[in-house]
Amino acid sequence: MKYVCDLCGWEYDEENGHEDAGLAPGTAWADVPEDFECPLCGAGKDQFSEDE
Numbered sequence: 001m002k003y004v005c006d007l008c009g010w011e012y013d014e015e016n017g018h019e020d021a022g023l024a025p026g027t028a029w030a031d032v033p034e035d036f037e038c039p040l041c042g043a044g045k046d047q048f049s050e051d052e
Contacts, residue, residue: 002051003029008041038042 003012012018020039023032027039029048036045038041 001029003048005041005043005052006047006049007039007043008038010038010040012048 001014003014004010012029014028015025017023017027018039019025021036029050032045034045037043038047
């Protein structure tokens with residue numbers, strides 16, 4: 001599953017994770033910490049939408 005930042009379009013892909021933020025490949029969006037911020041624009045986790 002992929003999640004996209006509503007503000008800038010950066011994409012979090014559960015399959016790839018985001019190692020720069022300490023999120024290993026396979027980390028589910030539900031397991032991403034609530035204080036996660038978009039690495040491009042700083043938007044909070046609540047500003048991401050599931051990619052269709």
